[in-house]
Amino acid sequence: MKIREDFLPLNRPSIGETEIAGVTACLRSQWITTGPLCKTFEERFQHLTGARHAVSLSSATAGMHLVLTALGIGPGDEVITPSLTFASTVNMIALSGARPVFLDIHYDTLNINADDIEARITPRTKAIIPVHFAGAPAEMDRILEIADRHRLTVIEDAAHAVGTRYRGIHAGGFGRIAIFSFHPLKNITTGEGGLITHNDEQLEKKLRLLRFHGIERDAWKRYGKGGNPEYDIETPGWKYNLTDIQAALGIAQFSRLAEFNRRRAEIVALYREGLKGVTGLELPGNPAYPHDHAHHLFVVKILAMERERFMEKLSDHNIGYGLHFPACHLLKYVKDRFGIVKLPETERAAEKILSLPLFPDMTDGDVAYVCAAVREILGGAEGGRN
Numbered sequence: 001m002k003i004r005e006d007f008l009p010l011n012r013p014s015i016g017e018t019e020i021a022g023v024t025a026c027l028r029s030q031w032i033t034t035g036p037l038c039k040t041f042e043e044r045f046q047h048l049t050g051a052r053h054a055v056s057l058s059s060a061t062a063g064m065h066l067v068l069t070a071l072g073i074g075p076g077d078e079v080i081t082p083s084l085t086f087a088s089t090v091n092m093i094a095l096s097g098a099r100p101v102f103l104d105i106h107y108d109t110l111n112i113n114a115d116d117i118e119a120r121i122t123p124r125t126k127a128i129i130p131v132h133f134a135g136a137p138a139e140m141d142r143i144l145e146i147a148d149r150h151r152l153t154v155i156e157d158a159a160h161a162v163g164t165r166y167r168g169i170h171a172g173g174f175g176r177i178a179i180f181s182f183h184p185l186k187n188i189t190t191g192e193g194g195l196i197t198h199n200d201e202q203l204e205k206k207l208r209l210l211r212f213h214g215i216e217r218d219a220w221k222r223y224g225k226g227g228n229p230e231y232d233i234e235t236p237g238w239k240y241n242l243t244d245i246q247a248a249l250g251i252a253q254f255s256r257l258a259e260f261n262r263r264r265a266e267i268v269a270l271y272r273e274g275l276k277g278v279t280g281l282e283l284p285g286n287p288a289y290p291h292d293h294a295h296h297l298f299v300v301k302i303l304a305m306e307r308e309r310f311m312e313k314l315s316d317h318n319i320g321y322g323l324h325f326p327a328c329h330l331l332k333y334v335k336d337r338f339g340i341v342k343l344p345e346t347e348r349a350a351e352k353i354l355s356l357p358l359f360p361d362m363t364d365g366d367v368a369y370v371c372a373a374v375r376e377i378l379g380g381a382e383g384g385r386n
């Protein structure tokens, strides 16, 4: 096949006139840090999820830091999380002084296996962090039932889940805590950013204090007309606020969410059609329960050759790729600090998974090109098998 001249990346955020107009208007307003646009952005998520509270942040990682701190999780505590997640979650658990306890996944969907939860619960377990992997929801009914029976806090990792619904309920809408990410790779972006949704008044107070130095009023309330610039601090906090410039971008992106996710679904359908029956390749499975998939990632499994060689061949074809994720229980510091655990399905999947390009501005021709390249690469693989 003829190699394309330009590089097709794993992802490219879709930034158009709506975003440019929104950010420009923010710049012209002269108010650029946390202010009215952050509030509007938070309201969009309250409305989307049905959660009572939404706290915008500089990243989802910051959100995990704040939530673990606000819940008082630290030394002597255990937090259950899948190993197949972004390392930021495990880093935050480890940095809190708590111990990450890893869950196995379903090999086909890469979502957590709820059957694996109870065996991991001990008297030290404080929380469980299900990940809505690649935009498909985790099995929330079972997770919530188990968590409630054992009095565990549920923190949904909704980084992939803007537009994800489980049995009609949007991620963040289960009355628990959920954390979204707006990194440029995500379904909507603020450049960098995150947001926590939840329903708890006490938690809300703590999160807002911890988000901003421990000061009750952010800059908008201190320096706006009639504001009070004084403050006192009872407990020190971090500086994890989102800015209005970022929120302007986020609000514009949010207005295009349905369009983005519709296109993502179309691209996935084209992939499924174009890659049907390719020997040595497994396509992602979908959970059997009713759900809306946000199609954040399209993660295939390469069976017919070493993943590294496959990646080289994709590069030769000018195609980008991603790895979601290197298994966290196999990271060096995790093994050194927390010991070796065996997670058979995670390990079986982890060495084969690879994310193919998926973003709303991909053309049908781009998808066809990737499919043809994958067919060609795996067609030439020795010892290919289905």
Ligand SMILES: Cc1ncc(COP(=O)(O)O)c(C=O)c1O
Pocket (backbone or CB within 6 Å): 058, 059, 060, 061, 062, 085, 086, 088, 089, 131, 157, 159, 160, 180, 181, 182, 183, 193, 194
């Ligand atoms: C599953 C998951 N959790 C958490 C994060 C952290 O998000 P952020 O980059 O906004 O801190 C990511 C982002 O890559 C992610 O994919």
